[in-house]
Amino acid sequence: MLKDIGENNANYQPGLSIDCVIFGFHDNQLKVLLIKTPYEDKWSLPGGFVPIDEDIDTAAVTVLNERTGMKGIFLRQFATFGQVKRNDKHFDNAVLDHFKIPREAGKWFTQRFVTIGYYALIDFLKAIPQKENKQEIIEWIDHKEVPALILDHAAILDKALSTLRIELNLMPVGYNLLPEKFTIPQLQKLYETILDKKLDRRNFLRKITNIGILTKLDEKKSNVAHKAPNLYTFDKEKYDEVLKNGLNQGW
């Protein structure tokens, strides 16, 4: 993305960017994919511009695909960030200096930007984080140990997380985050990690079973001393149905 800063400006929608909050679940941690660029001390969310002939959703898919090697996964627009003060001349100049772009040629980049936030939930083990250049670092970082981020990226990440927490009440979660076969305690741990609180075992079992998206397998988890827990899998058809119609019938 940043290689295009000084040229090809007419190929992009002016003043508009995409930022992706990519969540993965591993080791009972909710991790987020972050990038350390060579021209800033702070880290950033993976992002990109919007090609003038591409839908914004397609531009978001491109960022996700380029940064993880993954396609066809759950990606959701959650908010657009457009405070005037989110723009930062110090940051802009650091980028231009790093790429040796004259101020005039970099005008397109230093204009005010509004950014559209998307979040994704992906299978940590299937993703292969991709650098854009050798000087970059790209890493999964526990969402509780996120370092200082550029611009308003900390607010974007916070909003993605709070949206995800709210959406746990509206849709099933887990399909892209857990192995194909899993135990109820594993699924509960995923919910507890996202919500950042302990859940009652029996309540969770009752609620999650009532949704009707789980298939109990005729196998138990191996390598467990005694009382091996049952293995489950998602009934993908029902899962997609609930994803579409919403979990909470509410009123």
Next chain:
Amino acid sequence: MLKDIGENNANYQPGLSIDCVIFGFHDNQLKVLLIKTPYEDKWSLPGGFVPIDEDIDTAAVTVLNERTGMKGIFLRQFATFGQVKRNDKHFDNAVLDHFKIPREAGKWFTQRFVTIGYYALIDFLKAIPQKENKQEIIEWIDHKEVPALILDHAAILDKALSTLRIELNLMPVGYNLLPEKFTIPQLQKLYETILDKKLDRRNFLRKITNIGILTKLDEKKSNVAHKAPNLYTFDKEKYDEVLKNGLNQGW
């Protein structure tokens, strides 16, 4: 807004607009505020551009204020619309022709636009719909009888409505839509109108009471033959608390 099409371009964020879906409740109808411009047969949502030195949320507040005369009311960003094909050369040219703006001077207006959708819930009786010019018509229209809309405004309206329905599970609704004193049947009717379905009277009473945002008044509705229903009011402090923390504790 449209008077600025041919000039002052540098005063606005390029290729970005705001569209507001303004809902009001009256006569047991959920109404939406729509505009009929002189240069198109179709109707449109109230909208505007984003001043280069203003936050997007502020620009949305301005649209709402200019179109209804109201301030300080519930306004929520719900989605950003950025399909390439949402732009329509036929529409662009009709606007330029109407305002007698040469194609070259109107380039800023005919570029690709991405639009940020906001929805508002307002007190129908307090709003005073404002025209931008004499040739315009601005009207409250029942959401079930919306005429053909320009561009992707029908999709924007649909998305606002489906978001509002989902958010009924997450937050209390009614404060800006009902008179200060109201009956439970009035409140139920509001929910039924938004959800477009009948609700069970006793279930609704139980659920709405459990939220803890209602204060029962020591008055009954007058002008009712017998068994006059009790009047209620919102406990604004608790209402705001639930609005902030979310209605559904879920998991």
